[in-house]
Amino acid sequence: MLKEKIYFIPGTMCDVRLWEEVWPTLTITLGDKYQLVHLPIPAKSNIEEILVELRACISDSNINLVGFSLGGYLASAIYHFSPEIVNRLFIAGNIPCSLPNQELQSRQRIVHWVKKNGYSGLPKKRAVELLHSDNQCNKIIIAKMIAMDKALGVKILLQQLAATTHRQDLFTDILKATIPVTFVYGIEDNLVNSQLFDKIPCNNSLIQTVEIPNAGHMLPLEQPDAMAEEILRWLGR
Numbered sequence: 001m002l003k004e005k006i007y008f009i010p011g012t013m014c015d016v017r018l019w020e021e022v023w024p025t026l027t028i029t030l031g032d033k034y035q036l037v038h039l040p041i042p043a044k045s046n047i048e049e050i051l052v053e054l055r056a057c058i059s060d061s062n063i064n065l066v067g068f069s070l071g072g073y074l075a076s077a078i079y080h081f082s083p084e085i086v087n088r089l090f091i092a093g094n095i096p097c098s099l100p101n102q103e104l105q106s107r108q109r110i111v112h113w114v115k116k117n118g119y120s121g122l123p124k125k126r127a128v129e130l131l132h133s134d135n136q137c138n139k140i141i142i143a144k145m146i147a148m149d150k151a152l153g154v155k156i157l158l159q160q161l162a163a164t165t166h167r168q169d170l171f172t173d174i175l176k177a178t179i180p181v182t183f184v185y186g187i188e189d190n191l192v193n194s195q196l197f198d199k200i201p202c203n204n205s206l207i208q209t210v211e212i213p214n215a216g217h218m219l220p221l222e223q224p225d226a227m228a229e230e231i232l233r234w235l236g237r
Contacts, residue, residue, distance in 0.1 A: 003035040011069030012160050013149045021224030046163050066090040076170045089181045092219050096170035122149035132188045132216040141221045180237040181207045184230050186215030
């Protein structure tokens with residue numbers, strides 16, 4: 001039997017380890033019905049090139065997309081440009097909008113600092129800032145964040161920041177979606193402006209938003225069981 005695929009696109013400086021605690025629950029529940037596929041972010045110079053490469057890695061025309069953070073934006077962009085191949089869209093820790101000025105300035109400072117002083121890896125302080133207050137002493141989560149960043153390295157960091165800073169606002173397009181769309185975000189995710197969800201039309205039952213307790217931005221690491229449960233609900237819609 002041909003399995004339906006669920007493609008998982010990670011966030012900035014994340015690899016397949018992002019899903020280590022999410023996938024087991026899905027595998028047990030879904031059995032042989034779905035194939036779970038990690039789709040790394042290609043090392044390209046802009047979002048258009050990244051999307052071309054991602055699209056080339058997708059071999060079928062009836063896909064389910066799960067994206068976290070930057071991966072959520074890229075999943076939204078695949079739907080925006082190729083809606084005919086997307087069956088469902090699941091976005092975690094992201095609203096597919098242009099980056100605010102504060103984030104643009106922050107990225108510029110990071111790039112300037114790294115080019116001037118070098119890069120010794122994700123600072124523990126920054127890792128902690130991305131977590132819910134209850135998880136900021138979780139050494140396992142912090143260690144995994146630092147390990148993923150180290151594995152990808154400074155070249156990928158600079159490439160991802162440069163290539164994905166200037167983003168087209170796709171949120172308005174997603175609000176018109178004709179497929180099941182789920183947005184999930186941590187209750188203490190400072191990178192998601194949840195007030196934007198008020199723009200979702202009340203009569204569009206295809207779009208759902210879910211706030212996850214005890215989670216900051218790193219939802220797949222902080223609350224993997226809750227994320228897996230929401231993915232299963234999404235697949236059942």
